[in-house]
Amino acid sequence: MALLELENVEANYGAVRAVRGISLSVPEGAIVALLGANGAGKSTTLKAICGAVRTHAGRIQLDGKPIANLSPNQIVKRGVALVPEGRKIFKDLTVKENLAMGAYARGDKAGIEADYRVVFDLFPRLEERQRQLGGSLSGGEQQMLAIGRGLLARPRLLLLDEPSLGLAPIIISSIFEALRKINRERGTALLVVEQNVHLALRNASFAYLLQVGRIVVEGPTEKLRADKEIVESYMGVRH
Amino acid sequence: MFGQQVMSGLATGSLYALTAVAVVVVFRNTRVINLAQGDFAMIAAFLGIVFLKNFQLNYYLMLPLVILCSMLLGVLVERLVMRPIADTDWLTLFTATLGVYYILHGVAGWVWGRDTKAFPVTFDAKPISVFGTLVSEGHLFNMAWAVCIGLVLFLFFKYTKQGIAMRAVTDDPETAKLMGIPVRFIVLLTWAMAGFLAAFAGILLAPIVYVSPEMMDEVLVKGYVAAVFGGLYSIPGAILGALMIGVAENLAGGYLGAHYKTATAFAMIVVLLTFRPKGLFGIQARREI
Ligand SMILES: Nc1ncnc2c1ncn2[C@@H]1O[C@H](COP(=O)(O)OP(=O)(O)O)[C@@H](O)[C@H]1O
Ligand SMILES: [Mg+2]
Numbered sequence: 001m002a003l004l005e006l007e008n009v010e011a012n013y014g015a016v017r018a019v020r021g022i023s024l025s026v027p028e029g030a031i032v033a034l035l036g037a038n039g040a041g042k043s044t045t046l047k048a049i050c051g052a053v054r055t056h057a058g059r060i061q062l063d064g065k066p067i068a069n070l071s072p073n074q075i076v077k078r079g080v081a082l083v084p085e086g087r088k089i090f091k092d093l094t095v096k097e098n099l100a101m102g103a104y105a106r107g108d109k110a111g112i113e114a115d116y117r118v119v120f121d122l123f124p125r126l127e128e129r130q131r132q133l134g135g136s137l138s139g140g141e142q143q144m145l146a147i148g149r150g151l152l153a154r155p156r157l158l159l160l161d162e163p164s165l166g167l168a169p170i171i172i173s174s175i176f177e178a179l180r181k182i183n184r185e186r187g188t189a190l191l192v193v194e195q196n197v198h199l200a201l202r203n204a205s206f207a208y209l210l211q212v213g214r215i216v217v218e219g220p221t222e223k224l225r226a227d228k229e230i231v232e233s234y235m236g237v238r239h
Numbered sequence: 240m241f242g243q244q245v246m247s248g249l250a251t252g253s254l255y256a257l258t259a260v261a262v263v264v265v266f267r268n269t270r271v272i273n274l275a276q277g278d279f280a281m282i283a284a285f286l287g288i289v290f291l292k293n294f295q296l297n298y299y300l301m302l303p304l305v306i307l308c309s310m311l312l313g314v315l316v317e318r319l320v321m322r323p324i325a326d327t328d329w330l331t332l333f334t335a336t337l338g339v340y341y342i343l344h345g346v347a348g349w350v351w352g353r354d355t356k357a358f359p360v361t362f363d364a365k366p367i368s369v370f371g372t373l374v375s376e377g378h379l380f381n382m383a384w385a386v387c388i389g390l391v392l393f394l395f396f397k398y399t400k401q402g403i404a405m406r407a408v409t410d411d412p413e414t415a416k417l418m419g420i421p422v423r424f425i426v427l428l429t430w431a432m433a434g435f436l437a438a439f440a441g442i443l444l445a446p447i448v449y450v451s452p453e454m455m456d457e458v459l460v461k462g463y464v465a466a467v468f469g470g471l472y473s474i475p476g477a478i479l480g481a482l483m484i485g486v487a488e489n490l491a492g493g494y495l496g497a498h499y500k501t502a503t504a505f506a507m508i509v510v511l512l513t514f515r516p517k518g519l520f521g522i523q524a525r526r527e528i
Contacts, residue, residue, distance in 0.1 A: 050417060071421070072417055074422045075419070076418070076419030082418075088417070090410060090414070092406060093403065093410060094409050097403050097406075100403055101404065101420060102418060104420045149418065153418075153419065207382075226480070
């Protein structure tokens, strides 16, 4: 049984049918990529998983138990955290306070302290700047903070919405290196939404390709790497 | 004379600040301009009389009870009035608080009568010398409380999980929800804080202004102006605005005559809205960056 399982999930915004029957699964400890062009429904899928967007049909299961339409607070408690698109750092909160908000749903003080340590070891820059306001950080640092904030929920599944967006290549590779390390050392499963096909196929073991709310291609990334043109043709040419 | 005027202006201003800060805290977490904020304080003042006179409680037993009731009133207004319409536009929300304003005025008048009542606890007008300036005991007492409350708020917002979460909701409610922060509970807490501040505003003003359903009407307007001064966003800005209004109207009252007192406060509103429509610490200016 996979950690996360979506079956024919649909989600609408009024008349806009953003997600039109998606099925996907994320095994325990895996890195899975969700690809697709702008407007394909990637963010909506992640929001549906973490309870911020209502689903209208289908099933979402974590460890075989349904979580569709629970509140985000309950879903975070069950071990799913989100690193939102555009980072969405709390600008008027300090770095440390941003991290603390990731741990809002938790009560285990010692565990939270240990996780600050984990995040600071992963991103030493955040430790140096822990008293600075989130809004004063650079784009790369904000992305690190967004990931750190997600980690403070101590998730078993971390959802990442376009973590590479707008960042310099060197920062992107250090961020993905950190993500692989989290995955390797803590066994945290990652579901990564990306528009950067290269990056996603290199880091994930399995990928889904979304087009206008539907999955059109799926497979192990080693296979998809060989058919990269097909993947990119669905995405609209973009590097 | 001048020093004395300034000191008593600061004392009144610090009471306006209690209302101003409550207006800011509620607005920035809910987009609601709470016209009933003054009435929360008015109800608190009447309850103060009930506890002191009818139940013969002592002041420091009365105070926590009034705080509790006042916080409960804030919570009730949120649950019964504001939450069901939380997703509507600002005008609907604004109008709803106007409704609460009239209901609370009506209820207070019906229960306790329309005539003004003296608050059973008064302070000696006997002045005390502070750094060579004469200040009345009552003013000192009020300022001391205001400073304590300011400190409590500061510590709450800076060091407690709920306080930081409240600021996170101010910053970005959408993301706060995504992070698992129960935004509705935080909003409830915000209204409870409005009640907490109103309790002090009512109890501390009561010995000065006499207790009646209308006792807070003018204070509400001044508190609101002070809140605008802080861009309806900044707590320090709102406090500064409240102190300035207190001092300015007191100086005008002292040097120009008593009937210039209120006029000065309102003149400040006009000047402020003309030259800094977004306040000195405006929310708009911040968001545009
Ligand atoms: N809050 C919203 N209200 C209405 N429509 C939305 C909203 N968010 C997204 N959409 C629409 O839903 C579709 C999918 O959007 P999204 O999930 O954000 O795509 P992606 O993340 O793949 O770019 C798009 O057509 C988008 O315009
Ligand atoms: Mg998106």
